[in-house]
Amino acid sequence: MTAQSLPDVVRIDNLNVTFATDGGAVKAVDGVTLSVAPGEVLAIVGESGSGKTVTAKTILGLLPETAIANGAVILSSKDGSSSNDILTVSKQKLRQLRGTDVSMVFQEPSTALNPVYTVGWQIAEGIRAHGEFSRKEARAKAIEILGRVGIPDPESRVDYYPHQFSGGQKQRVVIAMALVLDPGLIVADEPTTALDVTVQAEILDLLRRCRNEFGTAIVLITHNMGVVADLADRVAVMYEGKVVEEAPAQQLFSDPQHDYTKRLLGSVPHVGQGTTRATARALAREPGWATEAPVVVADNLKIQYPGRLGKPGFTAVDGVSFIIRSGEVLGLVGESGSGKTTIGRAMAGLTRVTGGSLTVLGHEMIGFKERAFKKVRSDIGFVFQDPASSFNPLLTIAECVAEPLVVHGRAANPGAARKRVNELLEAVQLPRAYGDRYPHELSGGQRQRASLARGLALEPTLLIADEPTSALDVSVQAKVLELFAELQKEFGFAALFISHDLAVVDILADRIAVLYKGKLVEEGTGAEVLGAPKDAYTRRLLASLPVPDPAAQALRRDELRILRAAG
Amino acid sequence: MTILTTEPTTAPKAPLWTRLPVVHQLRQSVGLQRGMLVVGLAITGIFILTAILAPLLSPYGFSQLRDDSGAFGAQQPPSGDHLLGTTVGGYDVLSRVIWGSQTAITVMIVAVVLSIFAGVALGLVSGYFGGWLDRILVVVSDAVYAFPALLLAIVMGIVISGGRSDLFGGILAASISITVVFIPQYFRVIRAETVRIKAEAYVESARVIGASNGRIMFRHVLRNATRTLPLIFTLNASEALLTLAGLGFIGFGIEPSSAAEWGYDLNKSLSDVTSGIWWTSLFPGLAIVLVVLGITLVGESLNDLADPRLRSRRAPGKSAAGVYAETSVVPGGTLAAGPGGIDGLEADVPTYDPHPNDDPFEAKS
Incomplete structure (x- = not known):
């Protein structure tokens, strides 16, 4: 009362x-x-x-x-x-x-x-x-x-x-x-x-x-x-x-x-969405596919950042092994500081590998030399997390997308590459007139599409996407993820898809790898990892993910409480 | 007629002249900031015009001691023949002040041009590559900072011109000595910006693409690092003038027979002040103060306008008028389109124009 x-x-x-x-x-x-x-x-x-x-x-x-x-x-x-x-x-x-x-x-x-x-x-x-x-x-x-x-x-x-x-x-x-x-x-x-x-x-x-x-x-x-x-x-x-x-x-x-x-x-992604799609894709693969040489092989990969004088370095990635086969999407999930971005950067030659072995498109990344790696670069695309900062603000979108073509000598200058740029913009569902705009004149989702266009300009065999949707609104994220799936089907590139969101990774990935404090704790198909997680951390991660349904969420909350009490 | 005049406002881009550095800021400014900028620009404009038109404006030459009717005479008070009087050396004060602007602007241009190229190049290389080169350059620029600027300028003046002070030697000595002091300033600003930009995602993205270091430095880093240059440029220009005047004042300037120089005139008029002769010191001093003030006002207001937190804007009025603007969502509504389609999602998007109409009330009238 x-x-x-x-x-x-x-x-x-x-x-x-x-x-x-x-x-x-x-x-x-x-x-x-x-x-x-x-x-x-x-x-x-x-x-x-x-x-x-x-x-x-x-x-x-x-x-x-x-x-x-x-x-x-x-x-x-x-x-x-x-x-x-x-x-x-x-x-x-x-x-x-x-x-x-x-x-x-x-x-x-x-x-x-x-x-x-x-x-x-x-x-x-x-x-x-x-x-x-x-x-x-x-x-x-x-x-x-x-x-x-x-x-x-x-x-x-x-x-x-x-x-x-x-x-x-x-x-x-x-x-x-x-x-x-x-x-x-x-x-x-x-x-x-x-x-x-x-x-x-x-x-x-x-x-x-x-x-x-x-x-x-x-x-x-x-x-x-x-x-x-x-x-x-x-x-x-x-x-x-x-x-x-x-x-x-x-x-x-x-x-x-x-x-x-x-x-x-x-447009809110939820766990379990992509399992059927991943199964269908797995079935459609040719029989010899599993025995072909993989695109990326990481074997007991270690990446250590140098420490200050007299102090030991910080080990960001500690003994991680995985492979990515051609045309396959590996989803890498983990919390901040788990080393997932470091792995992506190492694959693109932005961070030095300090131990184990990492082979990208047949190129060993230990003892990395920029000159030797340059020809491999044309086969790697990279999509960055923040679409706002990954474009040079003084160049138009067309010039930015043309950059890889110019650098690798496929076009003499951005003007000559314009025809190809237009095709790419259309492939990512942007009107070609957007090529004449500057990055700040585009919204976040549009910029991320343009970023995808740039990543795909050289038709790479490997695309590394570092949290490409985490800076976007949910509805825009849904559209970009859909586009990513379509492009992957069309171009058939292998991809490393890094995200902190299990539900997002689930939509796209053929296999999911879960990182925790630099170690790979679980790896398998979406059905295996999300359906029947073996590792305690994966279970906790899964239970922590709130679902957009109050009744179901109340049940999950109790589940999480039991999990936490147990472990 | 009204219909015709409102049409150009729908153009997708503002005309080129409104996007030029100073013009853009002038149009953007309001209130006190606009006042500061306008006053600064007016003073600077008068100064530049005076320098260009010095041969037409000044009644006599800068080293002229006599005309057809004989010698001018020393320390003559202002009169019809000599509007601002004559100096202790017998020169016409007005002519010296006008010609002095030419010397001042030459020194400013030579000093700033010399230091800007060297400073920017060093800063870019040092910031981009880092390592031992960077460390050495930073230490050297710190060492230059540790010297009093004027002392350094004197030493440089002696080294360069060996004490001689003809026009060319004098100007070069002054400019180069200022250059030595300024290079570290440009170096530091560009280096700091480069270090910051080096970590930006678009530079990493260029590296992933496989662009060479030279291409990344000049295409991606340099143009983004030079945003603050107009600002230092103006502030340094006024500092260059002060250093030149300081050198002249303590006797390391340019001889009066080679060029007119305000600092030198001030030095010579020192003893006049006590004997009630005010015109010999007042006008050169005033010229220095005004030019420095004008250029500094331009620099300061450019600084304020460049920072969105300091920039003042037109008040929207109490009526809370204005249109709702989408700030980051897809124009036209992210969810307006059907699944996967761009028709309706991005087809009918009005072109985004950052300055559609500078005065919201203009269109109504």
């Missing part, structure tokens, strides 16, 4: 936000109306540029000076005793409200914490800014809150500096800072995006506990539908600055109303 008598912790009423930019005024949020009840988790989902972060930042009054907001954002305190319109309150009042009524959890925990102060100091700073507390009391409170967010041994770790914590623990500390004044509302801006999937599951657990134990309402901003399914009570879908659909989570996933929501849900 009491819960119903309390007002909404935040009520956003017809909010408009406009930014002043070089190109004139740009509207980021257009007539958004939302409310969050006490103890409720509202997820705002949408693609980049949909206005979800701007909406959330308005709740804390954190908009930059170039922004102009109108409408109303009514924020109430946890006990319902006072309420204020964030857009009109004075700066002083706003400072009082931040921390006590509303606080924030940031995306990147390593930049949200000040590296030169201890975490205890940083938590106490917030406490002492909002009331009369002695140093001792503040410290006691900091220790208490650290314990409650699951930092082991908080009495001694309160004096640790941020770099002494792991990424997941740092995010716990950030959440502790947000919780310490017991606010009615926490705004969490992509709180798990920068974290590995196994850590993500723990942080989501913690956020759920925040709601249950502290009674805090949460505004969760995310683009990951799995995270939404895991945590949210209610979901607001934003598109082009407007809220296009708002529904309880269960209902949104089972019965989406708006077309955009339907398509968004349809």
Whole structure:
């Protein structure tokens, strides 16, 4: 009964936000109306540029000076005793409200914490800014809150500096800072995006506990539908600055109303999608295929980065063996720091191999010499993770795509290569007129297509794709993955597909290899690895991956808990 | 008529002249920043024009002591014949100030051109290849930094011209001594940019393709590394002028018979100040201050405009007008198309124009 008598912790009423930019005024949020009840988790989902972060930042009054907001954002305190319109309150009042009524959890925990102060100091700073507390009391409170967010041994770790914590623990500390004044509302801006999937599951657990134990309402901003399914009570879908659909989570996933929501849900990759396709491809191979010379052979491959003077080097890849046969896609999965990117770079001659053996297209990479490797390079294509930075900003797309043709003497200059470039652009489903544009004039997905075109320009026998879709929105990712599969079928290149996302790898790969701390823990077909994982780490990885279905996700959560308790 | 005038705004690219370095920034700027830039450009423009038109503007030559009606006389106050009076050596102050701009601009151009090529080339090679060459060059440039610039310039002046100070020797001595001080500046900026760009994905992608080092350096790194050059260029130009004036002031400048030089004139007018003769020191001093101020204003405002965080923009107005702009999603909507098809996804995309219409209210009127 009491819960119903309390007002909404935040009520956003017809909010408009406009930014002043070089190109004139740009509207980021257009007539958004939302409310969050006490103890409720509202997820705002949408693609980049949909206005979800701007909406959330308005709740804390954190908009930059170039922004102009109108409408109303009514924020109430946890006990319902006072309420204020964030857009009109004075700066002083706003400072009082931040921390006590509303606080924030940031995306990147390593930049949200000040590296030169201890975490205890940083938590106490917030406490002492909002009331009369002695140093001792503040410290006691900091220790208490650290314990409650699951930092082991908080009495001694309160004096640790941020770099002494792991990424997941740092995010716990950030959440502790947000919780310490017991606010009615926490705004969490992509709180798990920068974290590995196994850590993500723990942080989501913690956020759920925040709601249950502290009674805090949460505004969760995310683009990951799995995270939404895991945590949210209610979901607001934003598109082009407007809220296009708002529904309880269960209902949104089972019965989406708006077309955009339907398509968004349809483009979320989920495990098990590619198994049938991979089986069909395996069956279609010619009988002698398995005995042909493989394109890439790694045998007990070791890659060590040199350490500083007198210190041992860091071993990024430790005794990994695998082969890639012609026309085969090997998916390489692992968390950050598992060495997956290092392997890809070593295959392209960007990182030195220090032990074992790595043979790429018959060329031994130990004792690598650029001059000897140059002719092999025309048979290797590479697609980089970030489409924004992998093009020279001063060259047009056509010039960038023509670059490999010019370097390998297939064309005298970019102009002469234009005909081939046009063919390539069409192969990746870009209009040929886009060749005359500069990289910044294309969207992320379009740039990644152009990047594929560049990688395929020389019709390579081996393509290395290093997280080609992780910088893209889900719907764009689905399109790029589809294109990748089509091109692979058409050109028949072998590929190493590196990703941190099991579901993405599953769509494309014939075989999947799982890396953990530089070691290959499991390798096999999608059906083997994902269907019946043998290694404990693979099982944990698989169970940590949230699925876009609240009911199924609740079951998986319990499974993961059992797995974690066991191992 | 109105229809005709609004049509060009739909053109896909802005005309070439609006994309030129300074013109682009001038159009982009607003408010105080625009004021600073305009004042700086005006002063610099007047300075350059004066230098070019010096033979037409100045009433006498820079080393002229007499005309048809006899000698000018020393320390004559401003009058009809000598608008700004004459110096202790009997030269016309106005003519010396005007001709001095020519010396100043020559030194600036020679100094900056000499140092820019050497500095950029060294920075590029050093930053791109790294290793022992890089280490040595960095140490050398640090050592040059450790010397007081003026002292170094004096030493260079003596070494180069052996104390003689004709026009060519004087200008070259001043320029080269400034060059020595400036090369490390260009070297450092370009080296830092090169080191940063070397790690960018597009350089790695060029390496994966198999491009040679030379091609990567000149096609991919160099053009991206030179963004900050116009800025250092302007700041160094004003520093070059100050060094030249400093050299002249302490007596290492160019003789008055070879060229007019503001620093030298200031030196000679030192004793005049105490005896109430103000015109001999005021005008050369003012010329130095104004030119340095003008060029620095240009440099500073270019710096502010180059940084999106410092750049001020037109306020959108309280009405929260403006169009919704997609910031990174595919234009036209990523999900608008059917599966796999580009028709409807990217066929009818309006061309993205970063500056469609600089004044949002222009079209209405």
